[in-house]
Amino acid sequence: MNESATSENSRTRAPRGQVTDIYRTLRDRICLLRYPPGMLLGEHELAEEFAVSRTPVRQALQRLEYDGLTETRNGVGTMVTGVDPNAFRDIYAFRLRLSEMMGEFPAEDEAPRALSTILLLQDRLVALRGQRDMEAFWQLNHELHHATNRLIANLALRETHERYYFQASRIWYSVIEAFFEEQITDLASELNEIEGALRAGDIRAVGYIQRNHIAFGLHRVASAHTAV
Amino acid sequence: MNESATSENSRTRAPRGQVTDIYRTLRDRICLLRYPPGMLLGEHELAEEFAVSRTPVRQALQRLEYDGLTETRNGVGTMVTGVDPNAFRDIYAFRLRLSEMMGEFPAEDEAPRALSTILLLQDRLVALRGQRDMEAFWQLNHELHHATNRLIANLALRETHERYYFQASRIWYSVIEAFFEEQITDLASELNEIEGALRAGDIRAVGYIQRNHIAFGLHRVASAHTAV
DNA sequence: ATTTGCCAACCTGTATGCAGCTATGGAATG
DNA sequence: CATTCCATAGCTGCATACAGGTTGGCAAAT
Numbered sequence: 001m002n003e004s005a006t007s008e009n010s011r012t013r014a015p016r017g018q019v020t021d022i023y024r025t026l027r028d029r030i031c032l033l034r035y036p037p038g039m040l041l042g043e044h045e046l047a048e049e050f051a052v053s054r055t056p057v058r059q060a061l062q063r064l065e066y067d068g069l070t071e072t073r074n075g076v077g078t079m080v081t082g083v084d085p086n087a088f089r090d091i092y093a094f095r096l097r098l099s100e101m102m103g104e105f106p107a108e109d110e111a112p113r114a115l116s117t118i119l120l121l122q123d124r125l126v127a128l129r130g131q132r133d134m135e136a137f138w139q140l141n142h143e144l145h146h147a148t149n150r151l152i153a154n155l156a157l158r159e160t161h162e163r164y165y166f167q168a169s170r171i172w173y174s175v176i177e178a179f180f181e182e183q184i185t186d187l188a189s190e191l192n193e194i195e196g197a198l199r200a201g202d203i204r205a206v207g208y209i210q211r212n213h214i215a216f217g218l219h220r221v222a223s224a225h226t227a228v
Numbered sequence: 229m230n231e232s233a234t235s236e237n238s239r240t241r242a243p244r245g246q247v248t249d250i251y252r253t254l255r256d257r258i259c260l261l262r263y264p265p266g267m268l269l270g271e272h273e274l275a276e277e278f279a280v281s282r283t284p285v286r287q288a289l290q291r292l293e294y295d296g297l298t299e300t301r302n303g304v305g306t307m308v309t310g311v312d313p314n315a316f317r318d319i320y321a322f323r324l325r326l327s328e329m330m331g332e333f334p335a336e337d338e339a340p341r342a343l344s345t346i347l348l349l350q351d352r353l354v355a356l357r358g359q360r361d362m363e364a365f366w367q368l369n370h371e372l373h374h375a376t377n378r379l380i381a382n383l384a385l386r387e388t389h390e391r392y393y394f395q396a397s398r399i400w401y402s403v404i405e406a407f408f409e410e411q412i413t414d415l416a417s418e419l420n421e422i423e424g425a426l427r428a429g430d431i432r433a434v435g436y437i438q439r440n441h442i443a444f445g446l447h448r449v450a451s452a453h454t455a456v
Numbered sequence: 457a458t459t460t461g462c463c464a465a466c467c468t469g470t471a472t473g474c475a476g477c478t479a480t481g482g483a484a485t486g
Numbered sequence: 487c488a489t490t491c492c493a494t495a496g497c498t499g500c501a502t503a504c505a506g507g508t509t510g511g512c513a514a515a516t
Contacts, residue, residue, distance in 0.1 A: 018469090042497070053471040058498085062287060066294060074498050075477035087383055093333070094384035101325055105318075155315055156322035156395075160388050167384075246499090270467070281501040286468085302468050303508035 022050055023060040030069050030080055031170040032138055037082040041070070068167060083171045091168050092218045098161050099211035103204025105154035114206075115198040117147040122191050125184065132180055138173060141187070148194070148210060151203050175221050186216055250278055251288040258297050258308055259398040260366055265310040269298070296395060311399045319396050320446045326389050327439035331432025333382035342434075343426040345375040350419050353412065360408055366401060369415070376422070376438060379431050403449050414444060 026046075029035045043054045043061065050057065061078050064070040072078040121140055128136055145165050152158040176183055190213045197205035254274075257263045271282045271289065278285065289306050292298040300306040349368055356364055373393050380386040404411055418441045425433035 044497080054498090055470055055472090059287075059290060062290065063294060066291060072498075073478085075496085076479075077497060090333075090382045090384045094382055094388075097329055097332075097385075104325075105321070154318045154322055156319045156392055157325075160322075164384055272467080282468090283500055283502090300468075301508085303466085303506080305467060 018052070019056045019059045019063075022046075022052075022056060023063050025050075026060055026064060027067070027069060027166060030064070031166055031173065032135060033170060033173055035080050037080050039080045040077045041079070042077055067163070069170075083174065088168075088171050088221075091164055091171075092214065095161075095164050095168055095214055096211050096218075098157065098164065099207050099214060101157060102148075102152055102161070102207030102210070105152055105157055106203035107151050107153040108201070108203065110150045111198050111201055111203060114147045114151055115195065117143065118191055118195050118198060121147075122188070122195070125188055125191065129184060134173070134176060134180075137176070137180075137183070137187075138169075141169070144187075144191070148206060151206060172217055172221065179220055182220065183217075186213060189213075246280070247284045247287045247291075250274075250280075250284060251291050253278075254288055254292060255295070255297060255394060258292070259394055259401065260363060261398060261401055263308050265308050267308045268305045269307070270305055295391070297398075311402065316396075316399050316449075319392055319399075320442065323389075323392050323396055323442055324439050324446075326385065326392065327435045327442060329385060330376075330380055330389070330435030330438070333380055333385055334431035335379050335381040336429070336431065338378045339426050339429055339431065342375045342379055343423065345371065346419055346423050346426065349375075350416070350423070353416055353419065357412060362401070362404060362408075365404070365408075365411070365415075366397075369397070372415075372419070376434060379434060400445055400449065407448055410448065411445075414441060417441075 035041065041061070043057050046057045047054045061070060061072060065072055069081060070078050071081050121144055124140055128140065149158055149161055152161060190209060193209045194206050197209060263269065271285050274285045275282045289298060289300060293300050297309060298306050299309050349372055352368055356368065377386055377389055380389060418437060421437045422434050425437060
């Protein structure tokens with residue numbers, strides 16, 4: 001399982017290679033909670049792992065800090081940021097709006113491609129049932145995000161959509177374990193609904209479907225927090 | 229005129245000092261078109277100017293590239309990105325939506341502060357009439373942006389609002405010269421309208437006012453492009 | 457005169473040494 | 487035994503040397 005070989009870039013401008021690979025790898029680890037909030041990352045340690053010097057690692061860490069995923073303090077190290085409940089609420093509220101906005105900038109010609117991806121994901125989700133494989137589930141979500149992201153014709157919205165997907169995902173995954181079956185079922189519904197919308201060529205509907213399922217997830221997280 | 233001494237940071241997390249100063253300075257120069265699109269920036273040259281080594285300069289340039297304001301190519305240098313008409317249209321369309329969204333997350337307690345800022349800006353705008361001082365005009369817009377930005381209670385929206393303000397501004401300023409008086413008049417109206425909205429405590433109105441004036445600017449730019 | 461190939465100057469990407477800062481543990485003192 | 491101080495190890499921030507890549511110009515051959 002080569003984790004750095006994630007799918008191709010959805011953004012217009014492709015950043016540099018090596019640093020970007022490290023960046024994506026670390027970002028994914030953070031979002032997967034393999035690097036939990038509060039964990040301290042050492043530049044030397046990472047440099048050793050990736051078989052490079054500290055310089056490219058530092059660049060990747062600086063991007064992560066710019067994304068708000070980490071925080072670097074002089075003399076201490078780079079630590080994964082915690083999940084501030086306020087920021088969490090803000091991000092979710094914002095993502096709801098972004099999804100609603102999606103239909104206003106539909107990339108019609110991407111619909112067939114997205115549809116074929118959805119069909120693939122449906123199969124993979126079926127194969128995933130009962131396995132409780134968090135990372136595979138996450139990877140599936142990740143690809144769903146990419147597929148829907150490509151349906152947005154507006155570059156600015158697309159970038160923002162992506163940016164806050166990653167900010168939200170790691171919060172979201174902290175409560176997956178408690179609701180794994182529900183999440184699977186929910187994702188299956190989402191895929192089915194999106195499939196229908198794509199067959200009808202209704203990209204605006206895709207946005208609303210996504211919005212609703214984000215809201216479902218939000219509700220789930222909220223109830224989990226009040227329960228704890 | 230110390231240009232690096234721009235107002236305090238509106239974001240929640242304050243990045244490091246030295247690099248951020250360089251970053252802001254360069255960003256402002258790009259947005260002011262003092263560094264026009266296509267201009268090639270050398271790391272060594274900038275390092276000499278800021279009296280630091282290449283390392284912090286590189287960090288700042290990488291942030292700029294991440295913002296989409298520059299593009300660095302190996303063996304060549306860092307060049308200011310051009311204003312792709314498509315990206316321009318996307319950014320503007322997106323900003324309209326963001327401004328409309330502003331009223332949904334009002335920071336009520338910031339209203340008095342914003343009002344006093346607006347009153348200050350009104351005075352300064354009056355003093356600016358007939359001077360045709362682009363940079364002063366830009367600085368004024370910049371502070372207006374900060375004031376309205378603080379009225380947004382949602383951190384994610386606030387960050388995005390800021391991000392695309394800078395992306396849009398440099399495009400916008402390329403056509404100011406042809407419409408300077410109109411822009412002054414327009415800005416005066418905007419300030420007056422915002423003043424009224426703030427006195428009424430209607431932050432949602434502030435968002436719509438901003439949206440409308442963005443649309444005016446967009447129309448102006450569009451007509452300028454068709455004219456040329 | 458035109459074209460082609462090469463070389464040298466310059467730029468970014470990377471590695472590494474050094475300085476400054478922080479936290480932790482132990483020793484000394486009350 | 488508790489507390490305070492300090493030394494030390496380890497980390498990041500910065501500077502710099504070196505490697506790899508690109509471009510433009512000059513020279514040579516056609």
